[in-house]
Amino acid sequence: MKPIRILIRSVSSAFKSVVRNLSLSIASISCIIITLILVAFAILLSANVNNFTKDIEGDLTVVVFVNKDATDENIEDLKKNIDVVPNIKEITYKSKDQMKEEMQKENEAFDKIMSEWKEGENPLQPCFIILVNDIESIGETANTIKNLEHVDIVKYGEGMVERLVSIFDIVKKVTIVAVVALVFVTAFLISNTIKITIYSRKNEIDIMRLVGTSNMVIKLPFLFEGLFLGILGSIIPVLVTIYGYVFFYDKMGGVLFTDIISLIEPYNFVFQISGALVIIGAIVGMYGSYKSVRKYLKI
Amino acid sequence: MSFIELQNVYKIYKNGVTAVADMNLKINKGDFVFVIGHTACGKSTLIKMLYREEKPTKGSVYVGGINVAKLKNSKVYKLRRKIGIVFQDYKLLPKLTAYENVAFVLQSYGYKESEIKPKVIEALSRVGLKEKLRSFPDEMSGGEQQRVCIARAIVNKPKVLVCDEPTGNLDPDTSKEIMNVLSNINKEMGTTIIMATHDRDIVNRMKKRVVVIKNGVLAGDYEKGSYKVDEAH
Structure with missing residues (x-):
């Protein structure tokens, strides 16, 4: 029961901290929203390019x-x-x-x-x-x-096909690099927020250390805070992905400019991307806070 | 082996300053010991080594049979649960009430709320603050804040209470009150108390064992009541 109580207290403490440092949390969440929207765009593009390539390859x-x-x-x-x-x-x-x-x-x-x-x-x-x-x-x-x-x-296809495929390949690689870079930027932003939270609660952390609170109990709320920020920041990108892609798909009639290039059907594709965004948000949030906790919370 | 024992302890800081040199000291369970000396004589370092805030450069520091010097960082919290610490600056959380400041220790250990409440009320009653449960630190006097700090230190019934100049920020009358509280804890709970202080009046009046430190070296160890101010200064 003790670990569960500690877990519940850590979650509630993390939640309180998000609310207590509201302006900082909002700033962080806004950055996460922007990055995750870009990540979503990059994933959608990359998946569709992959789809076009497969279609063409299948016909060739x-x-x-x-x-x-x-x-x-x-x-x-x-x-x-x-x-x-x-x-x-x-x-x-x-x-x-x-x-x-x-x-x-x-x-x-x-x-x-x-x-x-x-x-x-x-x-x-x-x-x-x-x-x-x-x-x-x-x-x-x-x-x-x-x-x-x-x-x-x-x-x-004599040349034309290979060129098309290699252009698609470049687009795919560039988007992957962009996604990875954006993920790191988000992790850095979260890590920065947690760093400031750690500094603002330095007094409390010092007292906890001195009265014999275990390291895990001191660290857990910060990890949860990063997790919360990541998940909260993924809500709007998820909505943008679902409604945005469905709208785009309908508007384009399921193809991109020509019948040869067909778009991926929105369902369940958008849900898979949404799931991926929440997971990326959560992992990046945890990773960001873990980095700060390791660096600035030397116990 | 005594309850607390220092064997040939040295503490040399990275900048080359020797804070403690070849210190040997034995303190029995239930003792009340004053550690006195000039500012920067090494008494705070000595106190901090007991709860592993500082690690000795050489030698052994035993607390309750455990060599604190060899304790892994990840296990330090277990030692600190057995040691209550009272600070000169109280170190209370300003946004928490007296009750919450004390309860927060047990909450962080994972105790149930139903277990926490009686323990916190008992600790605050022992220091005479039962009526101030809901007061915030800025609504209390210095003496009251120090008593909350003491309540927080004893709420888990530690075997040792380490006090680093607990009366340093208080006037003589309030200091007397604090000393009475500590003396009662020592007598009633059998808690070993080690207190670093500058306050000659307190030391002379309390008539307890006195350890004198000079330039990081043990300059004298006086049995109950045998210490005279002049010898240390």
């Missing part, structure tokens, strides 16, 4: 057109040869007839023209549709395949 293929004069045996050999090329995830073979069928289904004009072709008359080339593991080395993979026997033409 290498198409290998086989020589017209290749026999079934040659095609079988080529498949085996492609199979051993590094970075290959999946190979699908499409014969001339399959190609024709698909093109007819896709487009009415094609259908009209192709339906006039006589039986056995099909100028299309059979092909392999290849999915790769690593999108960044798709060019290299395509080049290797190009040099294989019976390969006529190899087609893929």
Whole structure:
């Protein structure tokens, strides 16, 4: 029971301290609000960029057109040869007839023209549709395949895709760095608030030390105070994230400028981000106060 | 071994000042001992070493069989729960009432409110402040504030009471009252009391054991009533 009583007293003392040093607490909470909103923005951006990249990566293929004069045996050999090329995830073979069928289904004009072709008359080339593991080395993979026997033409996004993916990659990295930096700024702000609280209660801490209060009991209220500041500071960013993202998603119709770039659906995405914000607030709050307690509360 | 024992204790500060040198002292349980000497003679350092606010540079300081000098920092609080400390400047929290100032010690130990109340009232009654439970420090006289400080020091019934110039800020009459309170605690609770003081009148009148310190060295140790002012000054 003793530890529970000590815990309850620490929580109540921390709460009182937040109220007692109201102006300082408000200043701290305001800073946390601003940083966490920026953190939320960075996470939303980073998650969406990640989503776009995955979407594009999923759609990206290498198409290998086989020589017209290749026999079934040659095609079988080529498949085996492609199979051993590094970075290959999946190979699908499409014969001339399959190609024709698909093109007819896709487009009415094609259908009209192709339906006039006589039986056995099909100028299309059979092909392999290849999915790769690593999108960044798709060019290299395509080049290797190009040099294989019976390969006529190899087609893929050629540059544009890689550039897009690498731009997304840079955006992602920059946002991660920004999030980490912001988290540290918040931790520093909280640590500063706790430092001032420690100084303002120096007298009380000295007396507690001298009358035999255990170190843990002296330190706990400060750790809880940091925790409270972190959690209180995350409330507004959570609301901004939930309402802001839902509003943005609805306003944009679920896509970013073009249908190719679709946004992540708001539910449960916003709740996950909100949870992350509260956890970041709490951890950063505790960490900030822990830093100050360690540095300025040498017992 | 005596209840409190100092064996070849040295305290040399980082700036090279020797506050205590080769100190050997034995104090039995239930004793009332005055520690006297000029300002900066080392008596405060000696007192502070007892509750491990200062660590001796060399030697051993035993309190209740524990070598305080070797006590880990994380265990110091356990020692301090057995030692009551009375300060010259009272060290009360200005925003708390007399009751709260005393209760806050037990609260920080994790006691239940129902256990705290009788203990605090008993401690405040012992120092004659039962009627001032709800008074804030700035509503009390210096003597009353010092009595709250004493009540806070004895509320956990410590075996030792360490007093660092408790009458230093008080007039002679109030000092007498404080000395009566301390004397009663010594007699009724059997608490060992070690008191650093400048006050010759108190020392002469109380007729207790007197330890004289001069330049950090034990200059004299006088049994009850055998001390005369002239010998120390």
